[in-house]
Amino acid sequence: YTDGLIKSREHDVDAQLDRLRTAALSLPPGSLEKGGLVEGAPAGAARFDEAVLLVTTSAALPAGDLRVWELPQDGRAASAARGLVTAQLAAWGLEELTDVSELVVSELVGNALRYGNGPGELRLLRGERLVVEVSDT
Template identity: 95%
Template structure:
């Protein structure tokens, strides 16, 4: 880019070039489900996640994952016009994603001692490695990622 800039230009704007590669996921490392648009969504999501974690041999992540998916789906029901897809990605970390059609990105609320709600993202923030959200063409995706147990990472790196 620098070589292509006009030599006599009075002004030169810096540019950033991002180079990314993609790699195909190993078969079976991504699961995607459509969730019901009603009060059954959180229960359905918990069952799907715990069932898939058991199939992957990741039972020790089930308790936190159940809580995370319950909070994400609950937020989608309350603030996002209902959940869309639930995605579970197994890689170097375990990622749980829930999509919805709501326009607003989530923010951690600072609930008072007597408040009955408003602590879901605080819990996710404490229990997970990190979490975040991204806008999509139809709404947003909210995700949370957990570290994989070292025993699982060791097994996956062996030929």
């Protein structure tokens, strides 16, 4: 959340944060997604800043939908990553995503080499969308 959810000119921020925690714990399931916490946030009418709340959920991944590989720490990393992506997309029957995925992974690995002291892992997650992640060291 942003501080606009709890910040007001009349109340202490720590007290407002406690009120936010209490409000979040008292809402029925599904209320967060429908804006219940933002609408009932402690700052209320005294709010003088924008309020943003990000809500996440977690679910177990079905087997076979996540692949993780360690990448080499040198100039071979981009080529290795492209090969891994191409092979995995073919195995998943998603060949139509190969060109754009190779481009994305090349850029991510290049950035990890240039700015992040080398790539760490390449992750592909297949769900409603294909997620391509490259961590750096």
